[in-house]
Amino acid sequence: MEDYFYDDYYSDEYVEAAERSDFIGLRLDGIWDGCIVPVCTQMGGAIGIILIVCTVYRLVCYILARLSCGAIFRDIISTICGITLLTYIIGFNGLWIFALSIAHIVLLVIVQRGIMSNMVYICVVLVAPLVLELIDSDSDRWHQIRGVNMAVAMKGMSLALDTVNIPWHTTVGYIFHPATLIFGPWISVSDYMTSPKRSLWTLTDVVMVVLSVATATGTLISSNCLVPAVIPDSWRWLEAYRDAFSFRLGHYFVNYIARTSLILASSDSRAIVHPITIEIPRSLVGVVVAWNLPMHYWLKKYVFEKFRPRGATIAVLTTYTASALLHGLNPQLVVILMHLAAVTWAEFKIRQKLATVFDACVAARRCTNCKHTHRGLLTVIINILFTILAIIQLIYLGSLLDSGRPPSFSAAIFAIWEKWQSLHFIGHWLLLGLLLFHIAT
Numbered sequence: 001m002e003d004y005f006y007d008d009y010y011s012d013e014y015v016e017a018a019e020r021s022d023f024i025g026l027r028l029d030g031i032w033d034g035c036i037v038p039v040c041t042q043m044g045g046a047i048g049i050i051l052i053v054c055t056v057y058r059l060v061c062y063i064l065a066r067l068s069c070g071a072i073f074r075d076i077i078s079t080i081c082g083i084t085l086l087t088y089i090i091g092f093n094g095l096w097i098f099a100l101s102i103a104h105i106v107l108l109v110i111v112q113r114g115i116m117s118n119m120v121y122i123c124v125v126l127v128a129p130l131v132l133e134l135i136d137s138d139s140d141r142w143h144q145i146r147g148v149n150m151a152v153a154m155k156g157m158s159l160a161l162d163t164v165n166i167p168w169h170t171t172v173g174y175i176f177h178p179a180t181l182i183f184g185p186w187i188s189v190s191d192y193m194t195s196p197k198r199s200l201w202t203l204t205d206v207v208m209v210v211l212s213v214a215t216a217t218g219t220l221i222s223s224n225c226l227v228p229a230v231i232p233d234s235w236r237w238l239e240a241y242r243d244a245f246s247f248r249l250g251h252y253f254v255n256y257i258a259r260t261s262l263i264l265a266s267s268d269s270r271a272i273v274h275p276i277t278i279e280i281p282r283s284l285v286g287v288v289v290a291w292n293l294p295m296h297y298w299l300k301k302y303v304f305e306k307f308r309p310r311g312a313t314i315a316v317l318t319t320y321t322a323s324a325l326l327h328g329l330n331p332q333l334v335v336i337l338m339h340l341a342a343v344t345w346a347e348f349k350i351r352q353k354l355a356t357v358f359d360a361c362v363a364a365r366r367c368t369n370c371k372h373t374h375r376g377l378l379t380v381i382i383n384i385l386f387t388i389l390a391i392i393q394l395i396y397l398g399s400l401l402d403s404g405r406p407p408s409f410s411a412a413i414f415a416i417w418e419k420w421q422s423l424h425f426i427g428h429w430l431l432l433g434l435l436l437f438h439i440a441t
Helices: 014-021 028-066 069-114 120-133 141-162 168-175 189-198 203-230 236-266 275-278 282-289 292-312 310-327 330-359 378-403 411-421 426-440
Strands: none
Touching: 014 141, 028 203, 028 236, 069 120, 069 141, 120 141, 120 310, 141 168, 141 189, 141 292, 141 310, 189 236, 189 292, 189 310, 203 236, 203 292, 203 330, 236 275, 236 378, 236 411, 275 282, 282 292, 282 330, 310 330, 330 411, 330 426, 378 411, 378 426
């Protein structure tokens, strides 16, 4: 059980504004002036400043490296660039991220000196933002900064659990690293420390930047303009598919911009998301891995592997719980993650049994060096059935993540119930069927 869903829902006011489309129902002949131009104009300024700051960071770090300047100068530049992005992208609420980041840095120094254990630090990191969010009545603020706080928390916890002994200024630079502060992705501190030493961009880097920006632009336009205009709401399941697909496209947009930032800042072109694996899934287990590869790796290394000696079921439940806590007080994501925990666990167990019984390549993960003897029609049918199951669950769960934002926690719970009720709780009935099949076999 090593593959799970780790939703990377980065929410800031720019992404939210772009994903909240008022152009549903526009005719295609009016979509250019009515949707595409406004959306791209609105997002262009925010994304442009992120990419410019990452470029400046890379150039300055390159010059510092050529001048053989110490690491402290790199960390200073990283901090300045990160704070610049907080100021421009987040605005006044960036002060909250700044304060939380300083708290992380102080606590990490205390952990390094042995005054506090790393587990106490982790408990504080996971619980404190939840308490603050409960106390603070401004839900819009937390909706805006929740994703950025998650990125900061993942960096801090990785430092604490790795017991890395680094200078305090490196911790500061790592926390505020501009390429990974706003949209992620998570990178290790060793990646942060080595990347500025690399040479400037290669032709491959330039090509990857162009492709990533083009893909991000395409997914942004599709999410906000094309999908709402093309897919009608004449049937509840079609409407649910439209909402879920639009959300996934918005997720791809965020991750391709994050990838572009990382390439510009460090020539790191690692994959962050695999859209094809999500849109044409072999299994939900594969979807949860492909959704956010760096976060999957982080949760696997720092949560799942730590709890694996206590049993796979405990490790899976703890991993999803940790993911839910990292995402803050977001009822939709909490119920989605808990539902996925049960579905992926049941799917993995059932397909493992089927692979053994039929000696066929039907496990949740595709075989490597497959030695199964049966690869015929039965194998195809079983895999197609689980693909259909995964698509239905993606629609069912993704329908909760439309552009609407309930004003309160109780309203969010009611909205979840109402949405799933309109879909006749089909996702839960399918889950029940999987669990009964697993028990019966």
